[in-house]
Amino acid sequence: MTDSKLYIYNTLKRERELFVPQHAPFVGMYLCGPTVYSSPHLGNARGPITFDVLFRYLTFLGYKVRYVRNITDVGHLENDADEGEDKISKKARLDKLEPMEIVQLYTVAYHDIMRQLNILPPSIEPRASGHIIEQILMIEKIIEHGYAYVSEGSVYFDVKSFEKDYPYGELSGRITDDLQSNTRELDGQSEKHNPLDFALWKKASPEHIMHWPSPWSEGFPGWHIECSAMSAKYLGETFDIHGGGMDLLFPHHECEIAQSLGANGKQPVRYWMHNNMLTINGQKMGKSLNNFIMLHELFSGKHHLLEKAYSPMTLRFCMLQSQYRNPIDFSNKGLQDAEKAYEKLSGIYLLLKEMNWDGTSINPETEKTLSSFEDECIDAMNDDINTAIVLSNMFKVSSVVNQFNTSGKTEGVSKENFEKFKKTYCTFFTDILGLLPEANTAQGNEEFGKLVDSLLEVRNEAKKKKDFTLADAIRNTLSKFVTLQDTPEKTNWKYEKKK
RNA sequence: GGUCCUGUGGCCGAGUGGCUAGGCAGAGGUCUGCAAAACCUUGUACGGCGGUUCGAAUCCGCCCGGGACCUCCA
Secondary structure, three states: OOOOOOEEEEOOOOEEEEOOOOEOOEEEEEEOOOEOOOOOEHHHHHHHHHHHHHHHHHHHOOOEEEEEEOEEOOOOEOOOOOOOOEHHHHHHHHHOOOHHHHHHHHHHHHHHHHHHOOOOOOOEOOEHHHHHHHHHHHHHHHHHOOOEEEEOOEEEEOHHHHHOOOOOOOOOOOOHHHHHHHOOOOOOOOOOOOOOOEEEEEEOOOOOOOOEOOOOOOEEEOOOHHHHHHHHHHHOOOEEEEEEEHHHHHHHHHHHHHHHHHHHOOOOEEEEEEEOOEEEOOEEOOHHHOOOOEHHHHHHOOOOOOOOOOOHHHHHHHHHOOOOOOOEEEOHHHHHHHHHHHHHHHHHHHHHHHOOOOOOOEOHHHHHHHHOHHHHHHHHHHEOOOHHHHHHHHHHHHHHHHHHHHHOOOOEOOHHHHHHHHHHHHHHHHHHOOOOOOOOOEOOEHHHHHHHHHHHHHHHHHHHOOOHHHHHHHHHHHOOOEEEEEOOOOEEEEEOOOO
16 A cells, blocks of 8 residues: 655755655645636646646555645735735726625636546635634744744744744755845835845735734735645644645745744645646746636637647646656647547547456467556656656557457456456546546537437438448538547547637 | 756657657558548657766766746746
Protein backbone atom coordinates (compact mmCIF):
# COMPACT_ATOMS: atom_id res chain seq x y z
CA MET A 1 0.00 0.00 0.00
CA THR A 2 2.00 2.98 1.21
CA ASP A 3 5.38 1.33 0.70
CA SER A 4 5.50 3.06 -2.65
CA LYS A 5 8.46 5.41 -3.05
CA LEU A 6 6.94 8.67 -4.19
CA TYR A 7 9.45 11.39 -4.91
CA ILE A 8 8.30 14.94 -5.30
CA TYR A 9 10.22 18.08 -6.14
CA ASN A 10 10.26 20.36 -3.13
CA THR A 11 10.71 23.98 -4.14
CA LEU A 12 11.99 24.80 -0.68
CA LYS A 13 14.91 22.35 -1.02
CA ARG A 14 15.22 22.67 -4.80
CA GLU A 15 15.41 18.93 -5.25
CA ARG A 16 13.39 15.77 -5.44
CA GLU A 17 12.65 14.30 -2.04
CA LEU A 18 11.11 11.08 -0.88
CA PHE A 19 7.60 11.91 0.24
CA VAL A 20 7.05 10.87 3.83
CA PRO A 21 3.86 12.21 5.39
CA GLN A 22 4.04 13.76 8.81
CA HIS A 23 1.34 11.49 10.20
CA ALA A 24 0.90 8.57 7.80
CA PRO A 25 -1.55 7.40 6.59
CA PHE A 26 -2.91 10.94 6.77
CA VAL A 27 -1.80 13.57 4.31
CA GLY A 28 -2.65 17.26 4.48
CA MET A 29 -2.59 19.17 1.23
CA TYR A 30 -3.42 22.78 0.40
CA LEU A 31 -3.80 24.51 -2.95
CA CYS A 32 -4.22 28.25 -3.50
CA GLY A 33 -7.61 28.51 -5.17
CA PRO A 34 -9.07 31.16 -7.41
CA THR A 35 -10.00 34.75 -6.74
CA VAL A 36 -13.58 34.69 -7.92
CA TYR A 37 -13.91 37.97 -9.75
CA SER A 38 -13.97 36.81 -13.36
CA SER A 39 -14.51 33.75 -15.54
CA PRO A 40 -11.88 31.07 -15.18
CA HIS A 41 -9.25 31.19 -17.90
CA LEU A 42 -6.85 28.63 -19.35
CA GLY A 43 -4.22 29.35 -16.72
CA ASN A 44 -6.70 28.70 -13.92
CA ALA A 45 -6.99 25.09 -15.02
CA ARG A 46 -3.43 23.86 -14.64
CA GLY A 47 -3.05 24.00 -10.87
CA PRO A 48 -6.36 22.29 -10.13
CA ILE A 49 -5.64 19.55 -12.71
CA THR A 50 -2.08 19.00 -11.46
CA PHE A 51 -3.11 18.75 -7.84
CA ASP A 52 -6.23 16.77 -8.66
CA VAL A 53 -3.97 14.08 -10.12
CA LEU A 54 -1.75 14.24 -7.05
CA PHE A 55 -4.81 14.00 -4.79
CA ARG A 56 -6.05 11.00 -6.77
CA TYR A 57 -2.65 9.32 -6.78
CA LEU A 58 -2.08 9.75 -3.05
CA THR A 59 -5.52 8.30 -2.49
CA PHE A 60 -4.67 5.39 -4.80
CA LEU A 61 -1.53 4.76 -2.76
CA GLY A 62 -3.75 4.33 0.27
CA TYR A 63 -3.27 7.65 2.02
CA LYS A 64 -6.15 9.39 3.72
CA VAL A 65 -5.84 12.79 2.14
CA ARG A 66 -7.42 15.97 3.40
CA TYR A 67 -7.27 18.30 0.43
CA VAL A 68 -8.04 21.95 1.07
CA ARG A 69 -8.52 24.35 -1.82
CA ASN A 70 -9.73 27.80 -0.91
CA ILE A 71 -11.96 30.32 -2.60
CA THR A 72 -10.63 33.86 -2.36
CA ASP A 73 -13.72 35.99 -2.14
CA VAL A 74 -12.30 38.90 -0.23
CA GLY A 75 -10.17 40.12 -3.07
CA HIS A 76 -6.65 41.20 -3.26
CA LEU A 77 -5.45 44.70 -3.65
CA GLU A 78 -5.09 45.97 -7.17
CA ASN A 79 -1.73 47.41 -6.29
CA ASP A 80 0.38 48.12 -3.30
CA ALA A 81 -0.68 51.69 -2.90
CA ASP A 82 -3.00 53.13 -0.27
CA GLU A 83 -5.50 53.79 -3.03
CA GLY A 84 -5.40 50.11 -3.81
CA GLU A 85 -8.78 48.68 -4.46
CA ASP A 86 -10.11 45.24 -3.90
CA LYS A 87 -10.48 43.30 -7.16
CA ILE A 88 -13.89 42.06 -6.23
CA SER A 89 -15.26 45.38 -5.12
CA LYS A 90 -13.85 47.04 -8.22
CA LYS A 91 -15.62 44.53 -10.41
CA ALA A 92 -18.77 44.96 -8.32
CA ARG A 93 -18.71 48.71 -8.81
CA LEU A 94 -18.18 48.32 -12.54
CA ASP A 95 -21.02 45.83 -12.87
CA LYS A 96 -23.26 47.62 -10.35
CA LEU A 97 -23.61 44.47 -8.31
CA GLU A 98 -23.23 43.59 -4.68
CA PRO A 99 -19.71 42.15 -4.17
CA MET A 100 -21.13 38.85 -2.97
CA GLU A 101 -23.15 38.63 -6.17
CA ILE A 102 -19.88 38.70 -8.10
CA VAL A 103 -18.44 36.10 -5.79
CA GLN A 104 -21.46 33.86 -6.19
CA LEU A 105 -21.53 34.19 -9.96
CA TYR A 106 -17.91 33.27 -10.47
CA THR A 107 -17.79 30.63 -7.76
CA VAL A 108 -20.57 28.81 -9.57
CA ALA A 109 -18.76 29.29 -12.89
CA TYR A 110 -15.58 27.91 -11.36
CA HIS A 111 -17.30 24.87 -9.94
CA ASP A 112 -18.97 24.25 -13.26
CA ILE A 113 -15.62 24.30 -15.06
CA MET A 114 -14.04 22.07 -12.42
CA ARG A 115 -16.82 19.54 -12.90
CA GLN A 116 -16.40 19.59 -16.68
CA LEU A 117 -12.68 18.97 -16.29
CA ASN A 118 -13.51 16.03 -14.00
CA ILE A 119 -11.62 17.61 -11.12
CA LEU A 120 -12.69 16.09 -7.83
CA PRO A 121 -14.05 18.50 -5.25
CA PRO A 122 -11.53 19.15 -2.49
CA SER A 123 -12.23 17.80 1.00
CA ILE A 124 -12.72 21.33 2.27
CA GLU A 125 -13.22 24.48 0.22
CA PRO A 126 -12.99 27.33 2.70
CA ARG A 127 -13.82 30.93 1.82
CA ALA A 128 -11.68 33.81 2.93
CA SER A 129 -14.76 35.84 3.85
CA GLY A 130 -15.81 33.08 6.24
CA HIS A 131 -12.50 33.20 8.08
CA ILE A 132 -12.04 36.88 8.89
CA ILE A 133 -11.92 36.07 12.62
CA GLU A 134 -9.19 33.47 12.16
CA GLN A 135 -7.20 35.94 10.11
CA ILE A 136 -7.57 38.65 12.74
CA LEU A 137 -6.47 36.26 15.48
CA MET A 138 -3.41 35.30 13.49
CA ILE A 139 -2.49 38.94 12.87
CA GLU A 140 -2.81 39.59 16.61
CA LYS A 141 -0.35 36.79 17.31
CA ILE A 142 2.13 38.21 14.82
CA ILE A 143 1.87 41.66 16.41
CA GLU A 144 2.30 40.11 19.86
CA HIS A 145 5.51 38.43 18.71
CA GLY A 146 6.86 41.73 17.46
CA TYR A 147 6.80 40.97 13.75
CA ALA A 148 4.10 43.42 12.75
CA TYR A 149 3.10 46.99 13.49
CA VAL A 150 -0.01 49.11 13.21
CA SER A 151 0.13 52.16 11.02
CA GLU A 152 -2.89 54.46 10.38
CA GLY A 153 -5.37 51.65 11.01
CA SER A 154 -3.53 49.16 8.84
CA VAL A 155 -1.22 46.37 9.98
CA TYR A 156 2.03 45.58 8.21
CA PHE A 157 4.39 42.66 8.52
CA ASP A 158 7.79 43.88 9.70
CA VAL A 159 10.28 42.05 7.49
CA LYS A 160 13.32 43.61 9.18
CA SER A 161 12.41 42.52 12.67
CA PHE A 162 11.35 39.08 11.38
CA GLU A 163 14.74 38.64 9.72
CA LYS A 164 16.48 38.93 13.07
CA ASP A 165 14.97 35.58 14.06
CA TYR A 166 14.19 33.77 10.80
CA PRO A 167 15.42 33.75 7.23
CA TYR A 168 13.22 35.61 4.76
CA GLY A 169 13.33 34.71 1.09
CA GLU A 170 14.33 31.08 1.48
CA LEU A 171 11.61 29.68 -0.72
CA SER A 172 12.00 32.04 -3.64
CA GLY A 173 15.74 32.52 -3.32
CA ARG A 174 15.36 36.25 -2.77
CA ILE A 175 17.84 38.27 -0.86
CA THR A 176 16.28 41.19 0.91
CA ASP A 177 19.11 43.57 0.00
CA ASP A 178 18.47 42.88 -3.69
CA LEU A 179 14.77 43.30 -3.24
CA GLN A 180 15.37 46.54 -1.46
CA SER A 181 17.35 48.04 -4.30
CA ASN A 182 14.85 46.85 -6.87
CA THR A 183 11.74 48.09 -5.18
CA ARG A 184 9.88 50.48 -7.34
CA GLU A 185 8.71 53.80 -6.09
CA LEU A 186 5.02 53.37 -5.46
CA ASP A 187 2.60 55.91 -4.14
CA GLY A 188 1.34 55.66 -0.63
CA GLN A 189 4.23 53.66 0.79
CA SER A 190 4.46 56.13 3.60
CA GLU A 191 2.54 53.97 6.06
CA LYS A 192 5.17 51.28 5.82
CA HIS A 193 8.42 51.38 7.74
CA ASN A 194 10.12 49.50 4.96
CA PRO A 195 9.17 48.94 1.32
CA LEU A 196 9.42 45.16 1.75
CA ASP A 197 6.82 45.10 4.49
CA PHE A 198 3.49 43.71 3.36
CA ALA A 199 -0.05 44.32 4.52
CA LEU A 200 -1.75 41.99 6.98
CA TRP A 201 -4.76 44.22 7.41
CA LYS A 202 -5.79 47.23 5.38
CA LYS A 203 -8.02 50.05 6.54
CA ALA A 204 -10.86 50.50 4.08
CA SER A 205 -11.22 53.81 2.37
CA PRO A 206 -14.75 55.24 2.30
CA GLU A 207 -15.36 54.09 -1.28
CA HIS A 208 -14.17 50.59 -0.51
CA ILE A 209 -17.32 48.51 -0.27
CA MET A 210 -15.99 45.22 1.13
CA HIS A 211 -14.95 45.60 4.76
CA TRP A 212 -15.16 44.06 8.20
CA PRO A 213 -14.58 45.32 11.73
CA SER A 214 -11.25 44.61 13.36
CA PRO A 215 -9.25 45.85 16.39
CA TRP A 216 -7.41 48.25 14.09
CA SER A 217 -9.96 49.59 11.67
CA GLU A 218 -12.97 48.85 9.56
CA GLY A 219 -11.08 47.14 6.75
CA PHE A 220 -10.10 43.95 5.06
CA PRO A 221 -7.35 41.34 5.33
CA GLY A 222 -4.10 41.59 3.39
CA TRP A 223 -3.18 39.58 0.35
CA HIS A 224 -1.54 36.58 1.91
CA ILE A 225 -2.99 35.99 5.37
CA GLU A 226 -6.05 33.99 4.35
CA CYS A 227 -4.08 30.98 3.13
CA SER A 228 -1.98 30.93 6.29
CA ALA A 229 -5.01 31.18 8.56
CA MET A 230 -7.15 28.65 6.73
CA SER A 231 -4.43 26.07 6.14
CA ALA A 232 -3.48 26.19 9.82
CA LYS A 233 -7.11 25.84 10.84
CA TYR A 234 -7.86 22.76 8.73
CA LEU A 235 -4.46 21.11 8.32
CA GLY A 236 -2.53 22.20 11.37
CA GLU A 237 0.34 24.60 11.92
CA THR A 238 2.62 22.30 9.95
CA PHE A 239 1.21 20.24 7.11
CA ASP A 240 2.52 18.11 4.26
CA ILE A 241 1.98 19.63 0.84
CA HIS A 242 1.28 23.14 -0.35
CA GLY A 243 0.72 23.71 -4.06
CA GLY A 244 0.27 26.62 -6.37
CA GLY A 245 1.47 28.24 -9.56
CA MET A 246 5.08 29.32 -9.85
CA ASP A 247 4.01 32.92 -10.07
CA LEU A 248 2.82 32.68 -6.49
CA LEU A 249 6.26 31.75 -5.20
CA PHE A 250 7.02 35.36 -4.56
CA PRO A 251 5.65 37.19 -2.81
CA HIS A 252 2.59 35.12 -1.89
CA HIS A 253 4.13 31.89 -0.63
CA GLU A 254 7.16 33.62 0.82
CA CYS A 255 4.78 35.76 2.86
CA GLU A 256 2.79 32.74 3.95
CA ILE A 257 5.94 31.20 5.41
CA ALA A 258 6.88 34.43 7.15
CA GLN A 259 3.41 34.91 8.60
CA SER A 260 3.18 31.36 9.87
CA LEU A 261 6.63 31.47 11.42
CA GLY A 262 5.82 34.86 12.89
CA ALA A 263 2.57 33.65 14.40
CA ASN A 264 3.33 30.03 15.34
CA GLY A 265 7.12 29.71 15.20
CA LYS A 266 6.79 26.69 12.93
CA GLN A 267 7.57 26.04 9.28
CA PRO A 268 4.03 25.68 7.90
CA VAL A 269 4.78 23.40 4.96
CA ARG A 270 6.99 20.36 4.50
CA TYR A 271 6.77 20.03 0.71
CA TRP A 272 6.17 23.05 -1.50
CA MET A 273 5.08 22.16 -5.02
CA HIS A 274 4.77 24.61 -7.90
CA ASN A 275 3.27 24.03 -11.30
CA ASN A 276 4.69 25.89 -14.27
CA MET A 277 2.87 28.46 -16.36
CA LEU A 278 1.50 28.30 -19.85
CA THR A 279 1.90 30.29 -23.01
CA ILE A 280 -0.33 30.82 -26.03
CA ASN A 281 1.50 30.38 -29.34
CA GLY A 282 4.73 30.89 -27.47
CA GLN A 283 3.64 34.09 -25.78
CA LYS A 284 2.66 34.84 -22.25
CA MET A 285 -1.10 34.98 -21.81
CA GLY A 286 -2.11 38.47 -20.86
CA LYS A 287 -5.13 40.69 -21.24
CA SER A 288 -3.03 43.38 -22.89
CA LEU A 289 -1.67 40.90 -25.45
CA ASN A 290 -5.18 40.11 -26.63
CA ASN A 291 -4.56 36.37 -26.24
CA PHE A 292 -6.46 35.75 -23.04
CA ILE A 293 -8.56 32.61 -23.44
CA MET A 294 -11.37 31.84 -21.04
CA LEU A 295 -12.19 28.19 -20.49
CA HIS A 296 -15.77 28.57 -21.71
CA GLU A 297 -14.32 30.05 -24.90
CA LEU A 298 -12.02 27.06 -25.33
CA PHE A 299 -14.94 24.68 -24.87
CA SER A 300 -17.19 26.57 -27.30
CA GLY A 301 -14.51 27.51 -29.83
CA LYS A 302 -15.65 31.13 -29.71
CA HIS A 303 -12.35 32.97 -29.67
CA HIS A 304 -10.42 34.59 -32.48
CA LEU A 305 -7.34 32.43 -31.83
CA LEU A 306 -9.22 29.12 -31.86
CA GLU A 307 -9.86 27.15 -35.04
CA LYS A 308 -12.45 24.98 -33.34
CA ALA A 309 -13.89 23.99 -29.99
CA TYR A 310 -11.83 21.77 -27.72
CA SER A 311 -13.45 19.56 -25.13
CA PRO A 312 -12.62 19.67 -21.42
CA MET A 313 -11.05 16.23 -21.67
CA THR A 314 -8.86 17.37 -24.55
CA LEU A 315 -7.60 20.16 -22.34
CA ARG A 316 -7.05 17.84 -19.43
CA PHE A 317 -5.17 15.40 -21.64
CA CYS A 318 -3.11 18.19 -23.17
CA MET A 319 -2.02 19.32 -19.72
CA LEU A 320 -1.15 15.80 -18.62
CA GLN A 321 1.04 15.35 -21.67
CA SER A 322 3.70 17.42 -20.03
CA GLN A 323 5.07 17.10 -16.54
CA TYR A 324 3.67 19.80 -14.27
CA ARG A 325 6.98 21.64 -13.71
CA ASN A 326 7.46 22.35 -17.40
CA PRO A 327 5.77 25.16 -19.25
CA ILE A 328 3.03 24.26 -21.75
CA ASP A 329 2.50 26.13 -24.97
CA PHE A 330 -1.03 26.15 -26.32
CA SER A 331 -1.66 26.21 -30.04
CA ASN A 332 -4.37 24.88 -32.30
CA LYS A 333 -1.99 22.24 -33.59
CA GLY A 334 -1.04 21.16 -30.08
CA LEU A 335 -4.66 20.92 -29.03
CA GLN A 336 -5.65 19.01 -32.14
CA ASP A 337 -2.79 16.56 -31.60
CA ALA A 338 -3.90 16.13 -28.02
CA GLU A 339 -7.49 15.59 -29.13
CA LYS A 340 -6.50 12.76 -31.47
CA ALA A 341 -4.18 11.19 -28.95
CA TYR A 342 -6.84 11.40 -26.25
CA GLU A 343 -9.43 9.78 -28.48
CA LYS A 344 -7.04 6.96 -29.19
CA LEU A 345 -6.44 6.15 -25.53
CA SER A 346 -10.07 6.69 -24.73
CA GLY A 347 -10.96 4.17 -27.43
CA ILE A 348 -8.54 1.69 -25.91
CA TYR A 349 -10.21 2.16 -22.54
CA LEU A 350 -13.66 1.54 -23.98
CA LEU A 351 -12.48 -1.58 -25.81
CA LEU A 352 -10.67 -2.93 -22.80
CA LYS A 353 -13.56 -2.34 -20.45
CA GLU A 354 -15.75 -4.72 -22.46
CA MET A 355 -12.99 -7.21 -23.20
CA ASN A 356 -12.76 -10.62 -21.51
CA TRP A 357 -9.89 -13.01 -21.53
CA ASP A 358 -10.12 -15.90 -23.97
CA GLY A 359 -6.55 -16.69 -24.92
CA THR A 360 -5.12 -20.11 -25.62
CA SER A 361 -1.38 -19.54 -25.76
CA ILE A 362 1.36 -17.43 -24.27
CA ASN A 363 3.51 -15.04 -26.28
CA PRO A 364 6.48 -13.99 -24.12
CA GLU A 365 6.68 -10.56 -25.72
CA THR A 366 3.00 -9.76 -25.25
CA GLU A 367 3.13 -11.18 -21.78
CA LYS A 368 6.04 -8.94 -20.86
CA THR A 369 4.57 -5.79 -22.42
CA LEU A 370 1.41 -6.19 -20.39
CA SER A 371 2.96 -7.40 -17.15
CA SER A 372 5.45 -4.54 -16.90
CA PHE A 373 2.78 -1.91 -17.56
CA GLU A 374 1.73 -1.41 -13.94
CA ASP A 375 5.25 -1.00 -12.59
CA GLU A 376 6.15 1.40 -15.36
CA CYS A 377 3.13 3.58 -14.65
CA ILE A 378 3.78 3.59 -10.92
CA ASP A 379 7.46 4.39 -11.45
CA ALA A 380 6.48 7.33 -13.62
CA MET A 381 4.04 8.67 -11.04
CA ASN A 382 6.56 8.17 -8.27
CA ASP A 383 9.05 10.25 -10.22
CA ASP A 384 7.47 13.61 -9.35
CA ILE A 385 4.12 12.80 -10.95
CA ASN A 386 5.37 12.33 -14.49
CA THR A 387 2.03 11.96 -16.24
CA ALA A 388 3.70 12.33 -19.64
CA ILE A 389 5.43 9.01 -19.11
CA VAL A 390 2.24 7.34 -17.88
CA LEU A 391 0.53 8.37 -21.11
CA SER A 392 3.40 7.13 -23.24
CA ASN A 393 3.16 3.78 -21.43
CA MET A 394 -0.50 3.68 -22.37
CA PHE A 395 0.36 4.25 -26.01
CA LYS A 396 2.88 1.43 -25.87
CA VAL A 397 0.18 -1.06 -24.88
CA SER A 398 -2.50 0.37 -27.16
CA SER A 399 -1.55 -1.64 -30.21
CA VAL A 400 -1.72 -4.87 -28.23
CA VAL A 401 -5.29 -4.03 -27.21
CA ASN A 402 -6.19 -3.11 -30.78
CA GLN A 403 -4.81 -6.40 -31.99
CA PHE A 404 -6.92 -8.26 -29.44
CA ASN A 405 -9.88 -6.37 -30.76
CA THR A 406 -9.11 -6.95 -34.44
CA SER A 407 -8.52 -10.65 -33.98
CA GLY A 408 -11.41 -10.95 -31.55
CA LYS A 409 -9.20 -12.84 -29.11
CA THR A 410 -6.90 -11.92 -26.24
CA GLU A 411 -4.23 -14.20 -27.65
CA GLY A 412 -0.75 -14.51 -26.17
CA VAL A 413 -1.41 -13.57 -22.57
CA SER A 414 -2.29 -15.44 -19.42
CA LYS A 415 -5.65 -14.85 -17.78
CA GLU A 416 -4.10 -13.55 -14.60
CA ASN A 417 -1.83 -11.14 -16.44
CA PHE A 418 -4.64 -9.91 -18.67
CA GLU A 419 -6.98 -9.25 -15.76
CA LYS A 420 -4.30 -7.36 -13.88
CA PHE A 421 -3.39 -5.30 -16.93
CA LYS A 422 -7.01 -4.47 -17.65
CA LYS A 423 -7.57 -3.31 -14.11
CA THR A 424 -4.39 -1.23 -14.10
CA TYR A 425 -5.14 0.50 -17.39
CA CYS A 426 -8.68 1.38 -16.36
CA THR A 427 -7.59 2.56 -12.92
CA PHE A 428 -4.87 4.80 -14.30
CA PHE A 429 -7.03 6.17 -17.07
CA THR A 430 -10.11 7.06 -15.06
CA ASP A 431 -9.22 7.06 -11.37
CA ILE A 432 -5.70 8.50 -11.37
CA LEU A 433 -5.44 10.63 -14.49
CA GLY A 434 -9.13 11.45 -14.18
CA LEU A 435 -9.87 10.99 -17.87
CA LEU A 436 -13.40 10.18 -18.91
CA PRO A 437 -14.56 8.89 -22.25
CA GLU A 438 -16.76 11.57 -23.74
CA ALA A 439 -20.35 10.92 -24.70
CA ASN A 440 -21.07 10.25 -28.34
CA THR A 441 -24.08 12.49 -28.49
CA ALA A 442 -24.23 16.18 -28.95
CA GLN A 443 -23.91 17.27 -25.33
CA GLY A 444 -26.36 14.64 -24.27
CA ASN A 445 -28.99 15.75 -26.77
CA GLU A 446 -30.86 12.52 -27.37
CA GLU A 447 -32.99 13.82 -30.22
CA PHE A 448 -29.91 14.85 -32.14
CA GLY A 449 -28.61 11.30 -31.79
CA LYS A 450 -31.91 9.84 -32.98
CA LEU A 451 -31.86 12.13 -35.98
CA VAL A 452 -28.37 11.00 -36.95
CA ASP A 453 -29.34 7.36 -36.44
CA SER A 454 -32.32 7.67 -38.75
CA LEU A 455 -30.18 9.24 -41.47
CA LEU A 456 -27.74 6.38 -41.06
CA GLU A 457 -30.58 3.91 -41.58
CA VAL A 458 -31.25 5.48 -44.96
CA ARG A 459 -27.56 5.38 -45.76
CA ASN A 460 -27.23 1.73 -44.81
CA GLU A 461 -30.20 0.88 -47.05
CA ALA A 462 -28.41 2.67 -49.88
CA LYS A 463 -25.21 0.80 -49.12
CA LYS A 464 -27.03 -2.51 -49.27
CA LYS A 465 -28.32 -1.58 -52.71
CA LYS A 466 -24.78 -0.54 -53.70
CA ASP A 467 -25.99 3.00 -54.19
CA PHE A 468 -22.70 4.47 -53.06
CA THR A 469 -23.43 7.86 -54.58
CA LEU A 470 -26.27 8.39 -52.14
CA ALA A 471 -24.34 6.82 -49.26
CA ASP A 472 -21.41 9.13 -49.80
CA ALA A 473 -23.65 12.14 -50.24
CA ILE A 474 -25.20 11.49 -46.83
CA ARG A 475 -21.76 11.10 -45.29
CA ASN A 476 -20.54 14.33 -46.86
CA THR A 477 -23.58 16.27 -45.75
CA LEU A 478 -23.32 14.92 -42.23
CA SER A 479 -19.61 15.68 -42.07
CA LYS A 480 -20.39 19.23 -41.02
CA PHE A 481 -21.63 17.85 -37.72
CA VAL A 482 -20.56 14.26 -37.32
CA THR A 483 -17.78 11.99 -38.50
CA LEU A 484 -18.79 8.51 -39.64
CA GLN A 485 -16.88 5.30 -39.36
CA ASP A 486 -18.15 2.15 -41.08
CA THR A 487 -17.48 -1.23 -39.55
CA PRO A 488 -18.73 -4.59 -40.80
CA GLU A 489 -21.51 -4.59 -38.19
CA LYS A 490 -22.61 -0.98 -38.02
CA THR A 491 -21.70 2.62 -38.60
CA ASN A 492 -20.20 4.51 -35.67
CA TRP A 493 -20.52 8.25 -35.50
CA LYS A 494 -18.97 10.98 -33.48
CA TYR A 495 -20.23 14.46 -32.95
CA GLU A 496 -17.61 17.06 -33.79
CA LYS A 497 -18.22 20.68 -33.11
CA LYS A 498 -16.96 22.66 -36.05
CA LYS A 499 -16.48 26.36 -35.81
C1' G B 1 19.68 45.08 -13.65
C1' G B 2 18.66 40.82 -9.96
C1' U B 3 16.70 35.66 -9.08
C1' C B 4 15.28 31.19 -11.40
C1' C B 5 13.81 27.86 -15.35
C1' U B 6 14.68 26.26 -20.29
C1' G B 7 16.81 25.08 -25.60
C1' U B 8 15.86 17.39 -28.11
C1' G B 9 14.07 15.18 -35.10
C1' G B 10 8.62 18.78 -39.53
C1' C B 11 5.69 19.86 -34.72
C1' C B 12 4.76 18.53 -29.49
C1' G B 13 7.24 16.08 -25.63
C1' A B 14 10.12 12.21 -22.12
C1' G B 15 15.00 10.88 -20.78
C1' U B 16 19.83 12.88 -17.94
C1' G B 17 26.92 9.52 -18.37
C1' G B 18 27.17 3.69 -22.54
C1' C B 19 21.05 0.32 -23.64
C1' U B 20 13.91 1.73 -28.58
C1' A B 21 10.71 7.02 -25.12
C1' G B 22 5.89 8.24 -26.80
C1' G B 23 2.34 11.18 -29.64
C1' C B 24 0.99 14.10 -34.03
C1' A B 25 2.39 14.83 -39.03
C1' G B 26 5.21 12.37 -43.47
C1' A B 27 6.46 7.88 -46.74
C1' G B 28 5.36 2.66 -48.27
C1' G B 29 2.16 -1.59 -47.54
C1' U B 30 -2.30 -4.79 -45.62
C1' C B 31 -7.57 -4.37 -44.98
C1' U B 32 -12.05 -1.78 -47.11
C1' G B 33 -17.18 -0.20 -52.49
C1' C B 34 -14.79 4.46 -51.06
C1' A B 35 -13.53 7.07 -46.64
C1' A B 36 -12.25 6.33 -41.61
C1' A B 37 -10.22 3.21 -37.97
C1' A B 38 -6.77 -0.62 -37.11
C1' C B 39 -2.27 -3.38 -38.22
C1' C B 40 2.91 -3.85 -40.42
C1' U B 41 7.43 -1.27 -42.22
C1' U B 42 10.15 3.41 -42.24
C1' G B 43 13.42 8.16 -41.86
C1' U B 44 15.31 12.59 -39.58
C1' A B 45 17.76 14.59 -32.89
C1' C B 46 19.76 16.37 -28.75
C1' G B 47 21.39 25.47 -29.55
C1' G B 48 27.01 26.86 -30.35
C1' C B 49 32.16 26.50 -28.70
C1' G B 50 35.51 24.49 -25.28
C1' G B 51 36.54 21.06 -21.05
C1' U B 52 36.12 16.37 -17.79
C1' U B 53 35.72 11.03 -19.31
C1' C B 54 37.48 4.96 -22.36
C1' G B 55 32.66 7.11 -23.66
C1' A B 56 28.23 13.15 -23.04
C1' A B 57 22.05 14.92 -25.57
C1' U B 58 23.12 13.74 -20.26
C1' C B 59 28.51 16.50 -15.93
C1' C B 60 31.50 21.50 -15.90
C1' G B 61 32.61 26.48 -18.12
C1' C B 62 31.60 30.28 -21.55
C1' C B 63 28.50 32.20 -25.49
C1' C B 64 23.78 32.61 -28.07
C1' G B 65 18.36 32.02 -28.08
C1' G B 66 13.42 31.41 -25.38
C1' G B 67 10.55 32.01 -20.89
C1' A B 68 9.02 33.20 -15.78
C1' C B 69 9.31 36.10 -11.40
C1' C B 70 11.08 40.75 -9.13
C1' U B 71 4.09 44.69 -9.50
C1' C B 72 -2.22 41.93 -9.33
C1' C B 73 -1.87 37.32 -12.04
C1' A B 74 -2.57 30.05 -11.85
